[in-house]
Amino acid sequence: xxxxxxxxxxxxxxxxxxxxxxxxxxxxxxxxxxxxxxxxxxxxxxxxxxxxxxxxxxxxxxxxxxxxxxxxxxxxxxxxxxxxxxxxxxxxxxxxxxxxxxxxxxxxxxxxxxxxxxxxxxxxxxxxxxxxxxxxxxxxxxxxxxxxxxxxxxxxxxxxxxxxxxxxxxxxxxxxxxxxxxxxxxxxxxxxxxxxxxxxxxxxxxxxxxxxxxxxxxxxxxxxxxxxxxxxxxxxxxxxxxxxxxxxxxxxxxxxxxxxxxxxxxxxxxxxxxxxxxxxxxxxxxxxxxxxxxxxxxxxxxxxxxxxxxxxxxxxxxxxxxxxxxxxxxxxxxxxxxxxxxxxxxxxxxxxxxxxxxxxxxxxxxxxxxxxxxxxxxxxxxxxxxxxxxxxxxxxxxxxxxxxxxxxxxxxxxxxxxxxxxxxxxxxxxxxxxxxxxxxxxxxxxxxxxxxxxxxxxxxxx
Amino acid sequence: xxxxxxxxxxxxxxxxxxxxxxxxxxxxxxxxxxxxxxxxxxxxxxxxxxxxxxxxxxxxxxxxxxxxxxxxxxxxxxx
Numbered sequence: 001x002x003x004x005x006x007x008x009x010x011x012x013x014x015x016x017x018x019x020x021x022x023x024x025x026x027x028x029x030x031x032x033x034x035x036x037x038x039x040x041x042x043x044x045x046x047x048x049x050x051x052x053x054x055x056x057x058x059x060x061x062x063x064x065x066x067x068x069x070x071x072x073x074x075x076x077x078x079x080x081x082x083x084x085x086x087x088x089x090x091x092x093x094x095x096x097x098x099x100x101x102x103x104x105x106x107x108x109x110x111x112x113x114x115x116x117x118x119x120x121x122x123x124x125x126x127x128x129x130x131x132x133x134x135x136x137x138x139x140x141x142x143x144x145x146x147x148x149x150x151x152x153x154x155x156x157x158x159x160x161x162x163x164x165x166x167x168x169x170x171x172x173x174x175x176x177x178x179x180x181x182x183x184x185x186x187x188x189x190x191x192x193x194x195x196x197x198x199x200x201x202x203x204x205x206x207x208x209x210x211x212x213x214x215x216x217x218x219x220x221x222x223x224x225x226x227x228x229x230x231x232x233x234x235x236x237x238x239x240x241x242x243x244x245x246x247x248x249x250x251x252x253x254x255x256x257x258x259x260x261x262x263x264x265x266x267x268x269x270x271x272x273x274x275x276x277x278x279x280x281x282x283x284x285x286x287x288x289x290x291x292x293x294x295x296x297x298x299x300x301x302x303x304x305x306x307x308x309x310x311x312x313x314x315x316x317x318x319x320x321x322x323x324x325x326x327x328x329x330x331x332x333x334x335x336x337x338x339x340x341x342x343x344x345x346x347x348x349x350x351x352x353x354x355x356x357x358x359x360x361x362x363x364x365x366x367x368x369x370x371x372x373x374x375x376x377x378x379x380x381x382x383x384x385x386x387x388x389x390x391x392x393x394x395x396x397x398x399x400x401x402x403x404x405x406x407x408x409x410x411x412x413x414x415x416x417x418x419x420x421x422x423x424x425x426x427x428x429x430x431x432x433x434x435x436x437x438x439x440x441x442x443x444x445x446x447x448x449x450x451x452x453x454x455x456x457x458x459x460x461x462x
Numbered sequence: 463x464x465x466x467x468x469x470x471x472x473x474x475x476x477x478x479x480x481x482x483x484x485x486x487x488x489x490x491x492x493x494x495x496x497x498x499x500x501x502x503x504x505x506x507x508x509x510x511x512x513x514x515x516x517x518x519x520x521x522x523x524x525x526x527x528x529x530x531x532x533x534x535x536x537x538x539x540x541x
Contacts, residue, residue, distance in 0.1 A: 057495025
């Protein structure tokens with residue numbers, strides 16, 4: 001009976017893993033993306049359910065309690081949170097996965113410390129899982145605004161981080177080699193500290209890349225835990241973790257590379273660059289910021305042939321996407337051609353702007369990638385920048401600027417540029433924006449939602 | 463498989479793969495299921511709670527992100 005049940009459990013894991021692979025494949029194409037998550041979700045449900053009934057386990061009440069608490073909190077939190085907060089939600093749930101992997105490794109280490117194979121695998125899983133949870137939580141705090149978002153740099157940060165990592169790993173190895181579990185406590189503390197130190201110097205603008213990296217790391221930690229579990233009492237669960245974890249590790253690594261490529265930076269540069277922590281010296285900014293009021297801006301747009309809207313994080317924060325949709329409708333009713341220029345890393349995640357504009361009901365065909373829209377800017381009468389900063393900063397074209405080399409939207413080539421901005425502060429990268437000082441640029445200060453709302457009203461009157 | 467993904471789908475894909483490593487919950491259940499000492503049980507319980515959060519939260523976030531794409535396909539339907 002037990003052997004029979006074991007076969008069923010095994011078969012279910014195989015099916016689940018195949019469904020994960022198919023699901024992830026489906027998610028990489030817009031037509032089938034929704035189907036993909038449903039496949040993967042069903043597979044997860046079944047895999048978890050059979051693990052419950054698999055032979056040889058105890059502590060059922062505790063397991064049920066844990067699933068209900070964790071599952072309930074995760075479900076509720078993800079449901080109620082604002083759409084703009086999605087990037088940090090990915091970070092926090094990824095961190096939970098990493099923490100879970102680290103905790104599993106800890107249990108494995110405590111129960112089978114004497115087995116060198118499983119111990120070394122668990123140790124590796126514990127290292128990566130701990131870095132992932134600590135780093136993801138810092139990323140969450142930064143994106144949520146509960147912590148200083150800019151890169152936090154301090155002298156000697158690299159030697160300090162490396163020392164923390166080295167001592168931590170050494171303690172872990174010592175614990176495993178000397179069969180002395182007491183050293184695991186400082187091991188975990190130091191590894192968690194390393195995850196924090198690793199993420200602190202990374203500026204907010206690079207967070208998507210970092211979250212993607214931690215996502216891949218969690219996948220690897222899960223795979224390592226799986227390897228350690230394969231020899232245990234429920235080896236099949238281990239195999240499922242190995243395959244699914246490796247899948248995420250590979251897909252996540254590729255995504256990380258794609259994202260940093262979109263910003264024209266190497267992953268090494270993102271992690272060790274402490275980007276934006278240093279102020280640019282001797283920046284060649286000339287002129288002054290010139291404000292414009294709502295009515296003048298409305299007139300400028302009403303008599304334009306073509307208006308290109310370049311949204312950024314400010315639009316997301318202000319929840320202005322509905323008003324932006326209204327603005328685009330009003331302008332089109334007046335015969336103005338409206339297009340949207342989407343920078344690949346506008347917002348806090350690739351595709352962030354597409355998601356929000358799609359939510360507001362703006363047609364896909366009006367959204368253009370950077371490559372497609374770039375030649376258009378010279379023809380546009382007005383470019384309306386809504387809460388974007390670094391991705392439209394022409395300083396990126398200037399050698400010596402910290403932004404140098406990052407592909408930007410060349411909005412400054414348009415006849416007029418109107419920038420909707422909350423205040424005179426700098427962008428996420430903490431760099432002065434040359435655009436705001438240009439002769440063809442006017443600043444429209446205020447909350448994006450309110451300002452765009454006023455623009456709509458003014459346009460309807462005119 | 464992933465290399466030709468449109469930028470548009472990077473976020474849902476990251477979220478989706480984030481959900482898939484929620485399989486860690488299965489490992490958490492096993493870890494807690496074989497735990498004997500109170501310390502192991504405590505850590506195992508933490509593993510299950512965090513793993514379950516990864517699963518449900520990751521699923522919900524992905525579904526919500528993808529739902530937006532879907533809505534936009536139905537042209538002209540006001541929200």
